[in-house]
Amino acid sequence: MNAIVVGGGIGGLTTAAFLQRQGVRVQIFEQAPEIQPVGAGIVLAPNAVRLLRRLDVMGMLQQQALKVRTGWQFRRWHNGQILLAQDMDECESLYGEAAWLVHRADLLDALLAAVDKDSLHLGHQCTNIEQSSSGVTVTFANGASTKGEVLVAADGIHSAVRRQLIGQLGARDSGLCAWRAMIPRDRLPEEFLSPTQTLWLGPGRHLVHYPVSAGRTINVVAFTPAQPGETVESWSAQGKAEDFQAEFAGWDGMVGQLLEAVTQVGRWSVLDRTPISRYTYDRVVLLGDAAHPMLPFFAQGAGQAIEDAAALAASVELAGDWPTALTAYDRVRVPRTAQVQQASHSRSEVNHLPDGPDQEARDDAFAGQDPLRHSDWLYSYDAQAEAKQAVLANDDKTGPRAFSRKGSAVQENNGG
Ligand SMILES: Cc1cc2nc3c(=O)[nH]c(=O)nc-3n(C[C@H](O)[C@H](O)[C@H](O)COP(=O)(O)OP(=O)(O)OC[C@H]3O[C@@H](n4cnc5c(N)ncnc54)[C@H](O)[C@@H]3O)c2cc1C
Numbered sequence: 111m112n113a114i115v116v117g118g119g120i121g122g123l124t125t126a127a128f129l130q131r132q133g134v135r136v137q138i139f140e141q142a143p144e145i146q147p148v149g150a151g152i153v154l155a156p157n158a159v160r161l162l163r164r165l166d167v168m169g170m171l172q173q174q175a176l177k178v179r180t181g182w183q184f185r186r187w188h189n190g191q192i193l194l195a196q197d198m199d200e201c202e203s204l205y206g207e208a209a210w211l212v213h214r215a216d217l218l219d220a221l222l223a224a225v226d227k228d229s230l231h232l233g234h235q236c237t238n239i240e241q242s243s244s245g246v247t248v249t250f251a252n253g254a255s256t257k258g259e260v261l262v263a264a265d266g267i268h269s270a271v272r273r274q275l276i277g278q279l280g281a282r283d284s285g286l287c288a289w290r291a292m293i294p295r296d297r298l299p300e301e302f303l304s305p306t307q308t309l310w311l312g313p314g315r316h317l318v319h320y321p322v323s324a325g326r327t328i329n330v331v332a333f334t335p336a337q338p339g340e341t342v343e344s345w346s347a348q349g350k351a352e353d354f355q356a357e358f359a360g361w362d363g364m365v366g367q368l369l370e371a372v373t374q375v376g377r378w379s380v381l382d383r384t385p386i387s388r389y390t391y392d393r394v395v396l397l398g399d400a401a402h403p404m405l406p407f408f409a410q411g412a413g414q415a416i417e418d419a420a421a422l423a424a425s426v427e428l429a430g431d432w433p434t435a436l437t438a439y440d441r442v443r444v445p446r447t448a449q450v451q452q453a454s455h456s457r458s459e460v461n462h463l464p465d466g467p468d469q470e471a472r473d474d475a476f477a478g479q480d481p482l483r484h485s486d487w488l489y490s491y492d493a494q495a496e497a498k499q500a501v502l503a504n505d506d507k508t509g510p511r512a513f514s515r516k517g518s519a520v521q522e523n524n525g526g
Contacts, residue, residue, distance in 0.1 A: 111134045113137075114136075114248055115136055115262045115264055116265045117140060117269075117400070118139075118140030119398070122262070124420070125397060125423065126230075128165060128420055128423030132423060137231065145222060149345060150376075151214070152212050152411075153409040153413075155209045155410070155488065156207040157493070158413035162416065164420075164494070174212065174216040176210065176320075176322065179198060180195050180304070180307070181196030181197075181482065182196045183307065183309065184309050184476060186310075194476035194481050196485070201482060204489075234250040235251040237251050241394065246258060246393040248261060260393050263397065267400075267403045269396070269399070281381040282381060282384075283379070283382075284458060286335065286458065287340060288377070288406070289354050290330070290345075291330045291372040292374075293328040293372060295326055302321065302328050303325050306320060310365055311461055313465055314334070315335070315358070315462060316462065317333075319331075340379040348377065350375070380405065380406075381403075382455060383403045385451050385452070388444060389401045389443060390436045392513050397415065398418055401443070402448070406454070408450060410450050414447050416493075417446070418493075421496065424494035424495075425438040428498050428502070442493075
């Protein structure tokens with residue numbers, strides 16, 4: 111079996127690593143001329159860590175990662191009152207793995223070490239795909255082209271493949287913009303080094319911080335109302351440190367201290383997207399952000415891409431043919447990722463309630479929660495086991511055993 115992967119980010123590299131281990135011949139095509147250490151902090155929850163452990167990347171990653179001691183710790187914006195704290199002591203006994211705080215660049219490094227070096231082709235920007243009864247042909251901006259049995263589109267939030275398959279991407283303005291900064295540890299006191307995902311909640315905005323890179327850097331991300339007409343959605347767009355500080359003027363002194371240490375900040379608008387009803391279009395399968403771009407409020411963007419990759423490979427392993435594997439992938443990944451997308455979406459309102467009765471009711475509800483077990487649906491999920499079950503469920507001989515048609519243009523109501 112062979113496959114083409116478009117996109118050498120977290121989803122694409124994880125897919126290639128899993129499939130190559132099973133003997134599938136995979137070629138990865140990434141648009142960037144080199145894999146750069148772009149990005150910042152990423153939280154890996156047990157649902158993703160158990161899969162990376164099976165891929166043997168956790169050994170390398172743990173050298174740079176920090177094990178989470180307190181998971182989500184929600185604090186009140188003006189006085190620092192702790193509203194909820196997810197004690198992770200029981201996490202490993204409940205879910206078999208801890209959660210980890212990592213730098214995206216460290217995760218990419220560990221994944222790169224897990225793929226066959228000769229299979230990665232940099233400087234290849236996919237511009238077109240074409241399906242036929244014998245395979246799928248991918249054309250690149252540099253004039254090259256390649257053909258394979260299946261194409262895995264892991265080309266991220268602005269996926270060109272998804273755009274070609276289903277047209278309009280269905281992006282809506284969320285009314286929010288994101289801020290991102292990395293602060294060297296020597297600019298902040300010890301208390302910011304605790305491996306805790308601290309989230310400050312206030313009217314119309316919230317701010318998250320935690321250490322990464324073995325404690326050398328503090329990652330800060332925040333969400334505030336966007337300016338009207340603001341639409342640039344890019345991890346490399348820049349903002350001004352003084353504007354960032356002004357957004358949180360009057361917040362608790364700890365937030366002020368954190369933001370005073372910021373010298374460079376990213377700033378971009380956050381778009382919201384409706385779940386779509388399928389990820390498989392004959393020989394082409396969408397994966398990661400190309401399939402289910404989500405608001406970042408559940409810290410599961412990378413985790414869901416890793417689940418997709420592991421699920422796809424587990425389906426292939428058990429099914430032994432692409433059509434059965436892709437049917438199982440769709441069956442299992444569409445509902446799971448839609449649930450996470452919707453859960454993330456719902457937090458944009460809950461996190462930003464104005465002070466008043468609704469906010470008090472929310473905070474009372476936090477106080478009554480068992481925050482670790484509250485995440486059971488997310489953390490206990492084993493994407494490989496679920497995918498194998500979906501293959502077996504499809505084993506009623508009614509499922510497709512061959513690709514059904516040649517067409518490549520599919521219209522789908524994607525909410526856009
Ligand atoms: C530069 C960058 C920085 C990020 N930083 C963070 C962060 O700090 N924290 C966080 O939680 N999430 C971050 N993310 C998002 C996070 O990586 C994704 O939500 C998640 O990992 C899903 O993975 P993915 O593989 O679907 O997408 P990504 O990891 O975004 O990978 C997509 C890859 O596809 C490539 N690509 C795009 N279009 C084409 C094309 N036409 N042809 C070939 N290749 C193409 C991109 O260059 C990229 O390497 C970042 C994403 C990017 C691209």
